[in-house]
Amino acid sequence: MYICICHAVTKRQLLTAIDNGARTMRELRQQFDLCNSCGKCGPDIRCTLAEAMARAEPSQAPVTETPGEVASV
Numbered sequence: 001m002y003i004c005i006c007h008a009v010t011k012r013q014l015l016t017a018i019d020n021g022a023r024t025m026r027e028l029r030q031q032f033d034l035c036n037s038c039g040k041c042g043p044d045i046r047c048t049l050a051e052a053m054a055r056a057e058p059s060q061a062p063v064t065e066t067p068g069e070v071a072s073v
């Protein structure tokens, strides 16, 4: 799936770059020349980066519950 249509960059390419060490929007933008045309890809790139980082480093994921807290049903 294309994330940046202007530069024909796919989600797979972004995930590979993240696997290879890219950790910021700046790194991804520099590597793929993203967001410098229409800029519509910015939110999707940010989302892809956040999801990949949460999967790769669970300790970096946003905390939604206090550790040890049991959700009430």
Ligand code: FES
Pocket: 003, 004, 005, 006, 007, 034, 035, 036, 037, 038, 039, 040, 041, 042
């Ligand atoms: S979709 Fe990425 S710059 Fe246009």
